[in-house]
Amino acid sequence: MSNIALIATLLVIMALAYHLGLTRSRAVAAEHDVRMHSRPGYYGALVALWCGLPALALFILWSLLAPQLIDMLVVQQLPPELVAGMNEREMATLLRRITALANERNVAGGGSPEELAAAAHMARLQTFQNTTLIALMAVVAVVGLVLARRRVSPQWRARNHVEKVISIALASCSAIAIFTTVGIVLSMLGEALKFFSFISPAEFFFGTTWNPRFSTSGTDAQGEFGLLPLLWGTMMVSIIALLVAIPVGLMTAIYMAEYAPPWLRSVAKPIIEVLAGIPTIVYGFFALIVIGPFLSSLGDVVGINIRTTSALTAGLVMGIMIIPFVSSLSDDIITQVPKSLRDGALGLGATKSETIRQVVLPAALPGIVGAFLLAASRAIGETMIVVLAAGNNPVLHGNPFEAVSTITVTIVNQLTGDMDFASPQSLVAFALGLTLFVITLGLNVIALVVVRKYRQQYE
Amino acid sequence: MNTSTEPKTSPMVSVGAGESRTSKATDTVKMSAQNVKVFYGASQAINGIDLDVYENEVLAFIGPSGCGKSTFLRCLNRMNDTIDICRVEGKITLDDKDIYAPDRDVVLLRAQVGIVFQKPNPFPKSIYENIAYGPRLHGLAKRKAELDDIVESSLRRAGLWDEVKDRLDQPGTGLSGGQQQRLCIARTVAVSPDVILMDEPCSALDPIATAKVEQLIDELSESYTIVMVTHNMQQAARVADRTAFFHMGDLVEVDSTDEIFTNPQDQRTHDYITGRFG
């Protein structure tokens, strides 16, 4: 019986258990003429849980352990001459072939007699374990059902138990979010440490040359992995982006919050939200196809050599992308400044712009700084726009009209292609990722702390 | 006019014994409202009010909640302009010039008619900066020394100088409630307006702070015309030369404070001050 069919059957049994529990609770109530602690549905649910959860736990445990057990047994049975001298990869391939044969799939070149014999053995083992599993699960489910049903009584606080289970389920869901962060940090840390066994951290963090030669021969120099050109490229593009996004975004927010008539606000807000949702690859394509050539010809007119893919192109378009982000964050913050402060300034005879510049903005300053930091973090972590429009030039230079490489672009370059998780060329992607993560995390944390402190002022 | 032959009744609202205010009001009409109506969107809040404000007097607006006193007060320096759905009709003059005329500069108006709000709203700046903001804005001080003078004299007038003279660079928001309100009064005074509007200035303060502010109002009326909204009838009796009673958007009657509280002409006024409704 396939796994899906098994689970489906279990669910059906659970439904049956629910029904039995429900009727039983009604019967008990009628028999003793008492009020049950909980509504019948809860008793039904509890019986179903007692029936299903142990069986499910058994299933999960079994599914994790059984294949490994079977593999072990099959390998034991293999003739020693066959396996002598095999390394790990060859063993894995052999097992895969045997597994395929056991499942009646074709393998390249047909199976050797030993493989076929082993496959037959494996097939028998698989059938055996499947049958055992079904039997065990059935037993566990039925036992659970019967025992639980017996316990249905007026004093049994079914609802409390069910709610406990629900709350544990909810809590485990939130745990997943935490595990994600832990997962990110651990996995990247692990691979990055492996990388640092090849290249020293000092060389990585302070190196000024990036030239990771993909060694085909395997023995010559691994190449140079200096972070600084990439870091500098990231900074250049981000700074250009922020120079575009911050003035435009902030002034847009101010205008929307203070000057715009209500109809304009209600039209513009959804538009800005939609803009924030345009995928970055669209911006990247736009940069490549429209902005790049435009800047290049502009440069020709003015007499500067601007490349079609350059830090300027990518930075400009990235700035456009971040404008809605800055604008909506700033708008939230500005509207949070209490009206009494504005009234105080206006009452003294200040014009609107004076009120905004001299009273509202200084009051909102921490929040706005937080918004800028978040925007910077966004710019630094952006990938697709730079992949398409910034060119590929991991060299330390100061010319925004030339191509650059950023950290994100390099990660993509290093990991596309052959994914050999043992070579420094692939592992460096994780070291880069870790650096990126730490930088953006730092910015985000500072921003959140700043904004929080600011909110406390007004609550 | 009351032609009753009964002896003059004692004041229906007791004024503190031994207190007698000497009014500093002149006969000049400083501000005048003629048939002023105010609308919030479609609903009408003020129904055609005529009122004169005399120079250097203290004029109190009293009346139950929601009767329009604050709304009318805010018309006097066009603070209602900041509310989109608010519309004002009629004529209000300052020194015989219509303040709602299209060529009238609101900024200038507000430099002449200042306002103190119910809840103290000092800027999140230093005490010095709070006071200096207005004069600096309008270019009233050319040099730092002049600005220092203005700050000191404003704080003295507000009776706050001795308390804060050693900590002028501390944030204004760090003061107590009563001090903050006096700071706001000092801030308004620093611009030397002709008229000071006060919207329930003491309602957020404790009794001691309230007493201080009331004393301040009395002193300020020597140089400024003061129009204040108050919820507290005793307060009106204590500080105001004239009192105007508002009810449901109408100006019911306005007269000297003594007359209003001893001899109200309108039944509604009578009911209000005897506590029939709040």
Next chain:
Amino acid sequence: MSITIEQRRQHRLTTIENSLARRHRQEKRFRFAGLAAVVIGLTLVTILFISILMRGVPAFWQSTLYPEIYFDPEVIQLDEKPERASGESQAAFDERYTQWLIQAGMVNWQSLIDRAMEEALGVEVEPRQLRDLRALVASDERFSLRDQFVENPSLLGQTVEVKMLAAADVDVWIKGNIDRSLPDSRQQLSAQTREWADRLYDENVIRNSFSTSLFLNTDSRSSPASAGLAGAFMGSLFMMLIVIVLSVPIGVASAIYLEEFAPKNRLTDLVEININNLAAVPSIVFGLLGASIFIGYLGLPLSAPLVGGLVLTLMTLPTIIIATRASLRSIPPSIRQAALGIGASRVQTVFHHVLPLALPGILTGSILGVAQALGETAPLLLIGMNAFVSNVPATPLDQSAALPVQIYLWQGNELRNFFEARTSAAIIVLLGLMLSLNALAIWLRKKFETRW
């Protein structure tokens, strides 16, 4: 005394009046700057949309040929199409059918196409001109012809008008996307092919038809004109389904727990900061996570929608949690207190009273989260989706592409002229999907907006 006061007063008023002009000018400039910012932003975005539309819309119509194909029995030397005999096992029938398909594949379909093209042009083509002739039709069309016959063997001996895609370079030529004045050495097609193409266009054998191939075909390297989004669609669809099925329940459950049940202490505070940070982590980091854990450690197949879906789920989770929490927070405590007051338990209060009211906000947040996930490219590139995939994935475990990744692959194609338009068309499709999702979310929010 009063004269001096009056003089002082006048002096003060004059000083203030003098400053007014400058201040009002400042005001005007400031206000103008604000308006200018709004206009700049809107203009830039309009330029973006217009340039993509201008490039992409033409690609929805593609040069298509309608030659008359004669299914010559001389060329198609095939057995009858096998039918399943009664009592025959499935495996045996599959064998026979496969054999027949292989036979069918060996038929020279190209010659049928060549013949039809000769007829359409009304010329006898010499062997050395064959290449030019074949350059007119998309090279994969011989397979479509075979498939057509396999579907319907009764076509044998008949002459039917068949729809065939013109080759990509022909499409570029006919649409004028390549400069006609360029010398022969700079042109992609030979002079002969170009002349024939123009002639066929004038005779209406080549027409601009709506390119269903864009939607129904999968990607193709050998025959660029046939490249389509079908594979990418399915890939994205699988991934979105996985995202919806996983991240919405888990996200909503987490938010409910954190907002309604968890005690308010340092730990939950930390969790909230953690989730806020996750929401701001660059998407490429999630790609790295996917590469190292899902592919490296768990050994899941490269480039599979399952892996992509899992990565996108982790990315969307914080967004949904935050949106759900905001939605729950917006419900006033009085509702909860009322429910608790009549004896409902915590769980009952949440599920019977609070959750139904929060549902619109949760729905909106989830739709927006999914829309965002739909457009993500970087993490997918890292889990192997940067490779060319030419088939529609049948299960989430098969290799596949996704819409944004397909856009990325196409924009890098050497046939710039042809693929610039096609990429723009694909972008229009992607944006269309996302805009509809966004519009749906906004409409839902407007419809269920309650003010407390």
